[in-house]
Amino acid sequence: MQGGPGEAVERLAAGTLDAVVAVVSAPWRQLAQVASRLPLTILALDPVAMDRVMTDVPGLVSLAIPARTYPGQESTVRSLAATALLVTDADTPDSVVVAALESIFAATAIPGRGVAASRLSRERALDGVTIPLHPGAAAYFRPHPPGEQPRG
16 A cells, blocks of 8 residues: 555544554554544454464564543553664673663653653563563663662
8 A cells, every 4th residue: 555554543533444554653643633533442362363463573572552541532552562672782882871771761760751762661672572682771671689670
């Protein structure tokens, strides 16, 4: 299809398309705009099919779209998400990598940062990662002994 996901959701609203499957970050502005004008149903994916796809496609992880992310969405919707990565080469100093990670995860604690930031967590940060970590990132995410504070 030509046009992309934004055009696809507009065609859905116009009734010239029956469904849209897209890789976007929720809340997706175009979908929220259409859902505010028309009654749409955001469908959950089948859990068995999701498990099969996650096994077969590296980098996909389970995602819960919280209730009320979109107008008319009264319950949580189970879906899949593609892993988003920051990639650098081995020559980047560990301190730069650690500072970037500290900045990213510190932003999750700021009120009003939005749904995307609220989904970030150190605990799930490596879910779906299929490439080697930079040594600085490996150190940042390494488990710490009880009582010792992790960096970041």
